[in-house]
Amino acid sequence: MKSLLLLVSFFFLQFSFAQEITPKLDRTTIKIGEPIQYEVKIDYKEGDKIVFPTISDSLNYHIEVLGKKLDTIKTDGKSEIVQHLQLTGYDVGKFSIPSLSIQKNGENLTTKKLEIEIQDIAVDTTKNAIFPIKPVMEEEYSIGDYWNKYWLYGIIALILFIIAIVLVVLYIRAKSKLSGKDLYKTPYDEAKTSLKALDAKKYLKRGEQKEYYTQLSFIVRRYLGRVYNFSALEILSDDLVKYISTKQDILPEDIQKFKQFLYDADLVKFAKQQFDDSTNNIYRNWIEEFVERTKPLEIPENADLKKDIVTGEKYKQFNNN
Template identity: 80%
Template structure:
């Protein structure tokens, strides 16, 4: 008896909930591709947990989903959740909309299956003449079409062109520097040309003493380094003076003037010292004289004489006159 009552209660519950789920079509007959509206209404009250099925792009092989959404409707104190489906089909015939599984408060229930009739579209060939399929017509290309199709080649060509220009410029500059570097056969020729270039820049007239003394001291250091074959550019001023003082071919008075010149040049470069015109002219004149004093004498080639490993020149002595 208890089992019978339980069965009857379950049937009544299922029937009452089924009354709460109402699937509906706005019409049952459509043409191929024509949309049809399908709705499912579920009654609910506060605290109910209702889960609708996940809708994909089709319900079966013949019925496709164009759109879907959920709405909440309150009418005369009654609350409903409405699922809207916009359906269509592209095959003629009668097809069944499958049941949708809806869960309410942990219980699974299914909607009633509905049937739709999808009819083919009749074509009146007497009114609408049927023509043979036209061949593919070629369309003339515009500049825009060519750009869309071949723009990548244009970009690559432009990059290669710019790269070629950069390489040519670097090659020309490198060749020019190499030529200039080897244009002077002797350290003396290089020093004299560098001094002439320095004078042409007119740093002193513009008040740029730091740049002037930087380049002037560089010329003297490089000249000594090439003549005596040591790294004159990389040692301190005091060490350079000590090195020069050990050379018997350099006059003591030149050593003292060289020491003062380096000291003054360092003051300008590092302490922002500014000298008057007479001091600047005196230093410039002394550098010219110093270059002349240290200038080596060129002599005819002789295997018994020492050879300059940098320039290939052969020296016998230094002219201090």
């Protein structure tokens, strides 16, 4: 019986360790504002789906992020994806670097918390003598003296200032005209135009899948954001899927396909995953079909039907039959 209990305990211990990834710091003590290197490695093989968390400019109130990048390392036939973070802090004390959650093939793996100590910088006042405040000095030059000496520079500066104002005014007017044109473009028209522009750039023929999937994700996110009036470009992939899952006019199979597309797009952008032409074409064609299925139909002229209070566009229903 004891052997059986030991065996079960060993199994659960192994399972618990398997859910945790050990991060690494190059040192645990720094001065205020001094950078420190933090990295997390995860094993990777072809076909794995790995999603790293989105890192902002800080991990918590005390730990700032100075830089970040993802690398793929291959050694002795083993592949690893490494998340590099350059961190620092500006408060004195001991602080924890929070756990990071990494998703591998649908399973959440969590890193351990690490602790760093941030020390103050000692100032040696014996080597930095303090001198009394100097008295106010008398003015040596009058305004007239400065004008006589620098009048040419003043005129040149005035001319450049006038030119700068003219350029700013022209830029604002041109931007206003472009904004006015885009204001009346529907989400459907914008999405269709953007897809054609993406095809014309021929990223896939040049093997630039990262740029291709970045722009393809942007197009479908912006389309959904404009149709449903929310910030689709600023939320995480999982939150975006949850949000559109609440919309009755989007088909369940489209929600599943959209979720798979976002995961694969993140792999291409952050883990350097490469897909074959067939997969690329499937995603490209599905997004265009998805836009067609969720295209709002225009309201006919009717005094009883009102415009959308947010966009001002005239829509009545979704064509997802």
